[in-house]
Amino acid sequence: MPPLTICFINRKGGCGKSSCTFHLAGTLAKEGRKVLLLDLDPQASLSQGIFGPAAVEALPVDRSIAALFDDGCDPEPAELVRPTPFQGISIVPGSNALESVNYPSPQECGELQTAVRLFLKEAREGFDLVLIDCPPTLALCSWNALVASDFVVVPLQPEDYGSQGITYIQRFIDQALAKHNPGLRLLGYLLTMVQPRLGVHAAYSGQLRSLYREKVFTNVMPHAAHFKESIAARQPIAFYKPRCASSKAMQAIAAELLDRAAAAVKSPAEFTYFENRVLGNVEVA
Ligand SMILES: Nc1ncnc2c1ncn2[C@@H]1O[C@H](COP(=O)(O)OP(=O)(O)OP(=O)(O)O)[C@@H](O)[C@H]1O
Numbered sequence: 369m370p371p372l373t374i375c376f377i378n379r380k381g382g383c384g385k386s387s388c389t390f391h392l393a394g395t396l397a398k399e400g401r402k403v404l405l406l407d408l409d410p411q412a413s414l415s416q417g418i419f420g421p422a423a424v425e426a427l428p429v430d431r432s433i434a435a436l437f438d439d440g441c442d443p444e445p446a447e448l449v450r451p452t453p454f455q456g457i458s459i460v461p462g463s464n465a466l467e468s469v470n471y472p473s474p475q476e477c478g479e480l481q482t483a484v485r486l487f488l489k490e491a492r493e494g495f496d497l498v499l500i501d502c503p504p505t506l507a508l509c510s511w512n513a514l515v516a517s518d519f520v521v522v523p524l525q526p527e528d529y530g531s532q533g534i535t536y537i538q539r540f541i542d543q544a545l546a547k548h549n550p551g552l553r554l555l556g557y558l559l560t561m562v563q564p565r566l567g568v569h570a571a572y573s574g575q576l577r578s579l580y581r582e583k584v585f586t587n588v589m590p591h592a593a594h595f596k597e598s599i600a601a602r603q604p605i606a607f608y609k610p611r612c613a614s615s616k617a618m619q620a621i622a623a624e625l626l627d628r629a630a631a632a633v634k635s636p637a638e639f640t641y642f643e644n645r646v647l648g649n650v651e652v653a
């Protein structure tokens with residue numbers, strides 16, 4: 369089977385996109401898969417989580433993912449894909465230079481819309497999975513991720529502000545489907561930083577599940593200090609504390625991610641339709 373390309377997208381900042389990408393890469397690599405990470409965020413959080421801020425700052429722009437958006441540059445995969453300290457994980461690092469090419473009207477950007485897709489055609493060879501971290505904007509970087517991906521995952525917190533943007537994301541995904549990538553499928557909404565004892569989390573989780581049903585991942589990413597600590601230690605949770613409850617939670621999400629991808633490959637029609645159902649007011653017990 370060719371490698372699966374999955375992007376993690378949400379216009380909402382701080383909802384756990386980079387954390388999901390980082391920890392899932394660790395869990396999948398620990399299970400023996402070869403993972404290529406693409407850091408498409410000008411903040412370069414994913415790259416900093418692995419190499420630290422100083423190393424990312426010192427990285428020449430033409431050795432980062434920003435090179436794909438530079439007309440004068442035609443990088444070979446070997447120039448951009450670099451190993452990480454973790455067996456099974458490679459990364460094309462991000463760069464602050466992406467900020468100036470993250471144009472707000474991506475559909476007017478001509479060939480730049482397919483820069484990542486073209487690069488991945490060759491670069492993904494030899495990998496089992498490509499995971500793409502997106503910035504909290506629905507602009508050229510996230511558009512490139514959608515155009516290049518087989519699947520989308522939308523991480524979101526089960527809270528009011530956390531859930532409000534779903535309609536805009538669905539519209540953006542619909543546009544990518546119609547314009548460049550008819551094969552794109554939504555793997556699902558992944559609830560992040562969940563605190564089950566919080567009434568508001570229980571209420572919003574319930575409403576999201578009743579509105580979006582099977583489109584919401586059964587497994588959730590719990591809120592836990594270990595996730596923060598492991599990023600500070602520059603290790604995905606599967607390497608930092610492989611036997612802790614947080615690591616087990618990521619294993620369950622990784623298994624569900626692969627199950628959903630297999631189901632979507634088998635019955636793509638079931639993963640095609642994006643229902644625009646707007647979240648109403650939620651009563652908190
Ligand atoms: N499950 C979790 N438990 C505790 N803290 C978490 C969890 N997931 C993420 N965080 C913390 O929440 C913050 C935001 O997470 P993260 O950077 O992954 O979000 P993001 O969506 O990538 O943000 P941005 O939109 O800025 O790219 C970080 O400080 C991270 O350590």
Ligand SMILES: [Mg+2]
Nearest residue numbers: 385386409413
């Ligand atoms: Mg991020």
